[in-house]
Amino acid sequence: MQVPVRSCLEWIEEYKPGRMVKGAIKLSSNENPLGPSPRAIREIVKSIEEGTLNLSLYPWEGEEEELRDEILRYIGFGTRMKKENIAVGAGVDGVLDTLVKMFIESGNEAIIPVPTFSLYESLVKIAGGIPRYVKRERGEEHFNIPVKRLTATCNEKTKIIFISSPNNPTGNCVPVDRMRDLIESVPGVMVVIDEAYVEFADSSLVNLVTEYDNVLVLRTFSKAFGLAGLRVGYAVIPEWLANHYKKVSMPFSVNSVAITAAIAALRDKEHLRRSVELVQHERQFLIENLQRFFKVYPSEANFVFVDVSPAKSYEVYDALMKRGIIVRDCSTFRGAGDSFIRITVGTREQNEKVVEALN
Ligand SMILES: Cc1ncc(COP(=O)(O)O)c(C=O)c1O
Structure with a gap:
């Protein structure tokens, strides 16, 4: 006999990653067109061969500490913060999975400005919480967050507000003054700022963690560092959260290959510089060429957000797919409507093919 699963699973949708078709140009998951740092690859191979990385052993605490030290140096927090802040x-x-388990219990609420990354809502639902959606501002504001409406949506059950900055899929950052307004008007709510794409942006909000107890910032090695396949990311958190995080997080959640690669990638400043430069340069190329046919929004990330109306997003998605180019049809993003596509910035050759196909 089948045993009933939790009832909340009925209204949770499976996460749908960007599609992958052999031989096609994949511009649907915001990955790094230059791939990982060659230094990271060499370090993995060398460490395994020399036996300093032993795959039969659980990751050692010291390796993770070294990674956290290296992250502190990278952020420039060497002296102002401790390892516990990472x-x-x-x-x-x-x-995110750990954070949601820490803050959300049955009946709690989380506020999500949409359109945005869909995992926030799934995790909240899985935890038995209730996502509250607030539409981002459109028009002149280019999808900025509406602080007054977000604050008005808060109540005593609200535990988290998720802010992606730069936002996936709209590409814009939240200006620091606006973020301060939000943080200060909701002192009892954790403001989770997701900076997965920050390396491609002009500024970061990470310093706010040193000023407020209700802010934390998420970062990843999947985008600018080109290590999406290894699954490693981090949060910059206020110190009071560190012990709670340790209790909830899975033991050995980051594997030792990923730790080794992430440390080497942080030390390979040249690969990071080349990756960011390529994206910023090619992003401009895409925007300039695509805005001849469509409305293209300004972007501080490694993708561009394009309004293809009066066409429908699925029509443009299908047409590109037929030409071997995979982009993201944003109609699957809650609140995005049916006329937006998101295109990851690729190499010049790939971007030229996109422009040609959309011409
Ligand atoms: C805003 C945002 N946050 C997080 C992620 C996932 O990051 P990671 O690969 O580190 O899990 C993505 C992936 O596309 C994203 O767009």
Whole structure:
């Protein structure tokens, strides 16, 4: 006899990653067109061969500490913060999973400005919580967060507000003053700022963690560092959260290959510089060429958000797919409507093919 699963699973949708078709140009998951740092690959192979990375052993605490030290140096928090301010996980996804378990229990609420990354709502639902959606502003504001409406949606059950900055799929960052307004108007709510794409942006909100107890910032190695396949990410958290995080997070959530690669990737400044430069340069190429046919929104991420109306997003998605190019049809994003596509910035050759196909 089948045993009933939790009733909340009825209204949870499976996460649908960007599609992958052999031989096609995949511009649907915001990955790094240059791939991982060659130094990270060499370090993995060398460490295994020399036996310093022993795959038969569980990851050692010291390796994770070294990663957290290296992250502190990378962020520039070497002296102002301690290792305890850095929490690691299996990608931002893994860190989010832990955070939602820490804050959301049955009947609690989380506020999600939409359209945005869909995992926030799934995790809240799985935890028995209730997502409250607030539409981002459109028009002149380019999908900025509506602070007054977000604050008005809060009540005593609200535990988290999720803010992706730069936001997936709209590509815009939240200006620091606006973020301060939000944080200060909801002192009893954890503001989770997801900076998965921050390396491609002009500024970061990470310093806010040093100022407020109700803020934390998420970062990943999946985008600018090109290590999406290894699943490693981190959160910059206020110190009071560190012990709670440790209790809830899965033991050994980041594997030792991922730790080794992430440390090497952080030390390979040149690969990071080249990756960011390529994206910023090619993003401009895509925007300039595509805005001849469509409305293209400004982007601080490694993708562009394109309004293809009067066509429907699925029509453009299908037409590109037939030409061997996979983009993201954003109609699957709650609140995005049916005329947006998201295109990951690729190499010049790939971007030229996109422009040509949409011409
Ligand atoms: C806003 C945002 N956060 C997090 C992630 C997932 O990051 P990770 O690969 O570190 O789990 C994505 C992936 O596309 C994303 O768009």
